[in-house]
Amino acid sequence: MSDETVLEVNDLFKSYFPSIGEIIVLKKINFKIKAGEFVCIVGPSGSGKSTLLNILGTLDRPTTGKIFINDIDVFTLNDHNLAFLRNKKIGFIFQSYHLINRASVLKNIEIPCIISGEGKKERLNRAFKIMKMLGINDKSDYKPHYLSGGQQQRVAIARALMTNPSIVLADEPTGNLDTKTGNEVFDLLKMLSSQYNTTIIMVTHNHDLAIKADRIIYLKDGEIEKEEYLKKYNI
Numbered sequence: 001m002s003d004e005t006v007l008e009v010n011d012l013f014k015s016y017f018p019s020i021g022e023i024i025v026l027k028k029i030n031f032k033i034k035a036g037e038f039v040c041i042v043g044p045s046g047s048g049k050s051t052l053l054n055i056l057g058t059l060d061r062p063t064t065g066k067i068f069i070n071d072i073d074v075f076t077l078n079d080h081n082l083a084f085l086r087n088k089k090i091g092f093i094f095q096s097y098h099l100i101n102r103a104s105v106l107k108n109i110e111i112p113c114i115i116s117g118e119g120k121k122e123r124l125n126r127a128f129k130i131m132k133m134l135g136i137n138d139k140s141d142y143k144p145h146y147l148s149g150g151q152q153q154r155v156a157i158a159r160a161l162m163t164n165p166s167i168v169l170a171d172e173p174t175g176n177l178d179t180k181t182g183n184e185v186f187d188l189l190k191m192l193s194s195q196y197n198t199t200i201i202m203v204t205h206n207h208d209l210a211i212k213a214d215r216i217i218y219l220k221d222g223e224i225e226k227e228e229y230l231k232k233y234n235i
Ligand SMILES: Nc1ncnc2c1ncn2[C@@H]1O[C@H](COP(=O)(O)OP(=O)(O)OP(=O)(O)O)[C@@H](O)[C@H]1O
Pocket: 016, 017, 018, 023, 025, 043, 044, 045, 046, 047, 048, 049, 050, 051, 052
């Protein structure tokens, strides 16, 4: 972890306006996250974790408040520049992998770099390097649904890493996995933060995993109830 702030959230509110009246889902959220920090967001179902993660990833907009990514006030960007920033800086991992089943593992992993227009040779080199790092290099020609859950999640992690993002956002990435496989996926994310200085923000219901992060942010009813800085935070 370095001292550089990679992500800053300022007075973030999010409400929805269904016919029955305004529902405030996130209330006055403020925090800063350092480059290479591993943060877990925990909280009861419906507390706003996924909503927050989607806004951090610029997939959704706040009602009021600002998000700075590397000091860029992201919601002042136009759609084109915002999509460019998202593709370059942010990787996403979801509970249910979100892979394309009719495409090969390799094709799934290449997608972010096809979108960003990277040349074929460079992106294939990078894909094989990342697959090797994650232990799935022998699976490149498989269709994802022939792989185990843990292997599919590694493919999703590989895809998230293809653009060399500074921030990886993971919404319950171990939620569909058994304990052992979930621990392995978690350890891979830890390795990314400690060895590659990738910032990881992970939503989880698993307290045994959360306590291995650098910090836990507890959400309750859309507010930060408390933050817990774990022992290694200042090391
Ligand atoms: N498009 C929407 N319109 C109205 N309300 C919404 C919308 N999306 C989410 N909500 C509400 O926002 C609240 C927070 O939802 P969110 O999905 O962020 O919770 P969560 O903490 O991720 O829950 P879980 O642990 O079950 O995944 C819920 O009450 C949900 O019903």
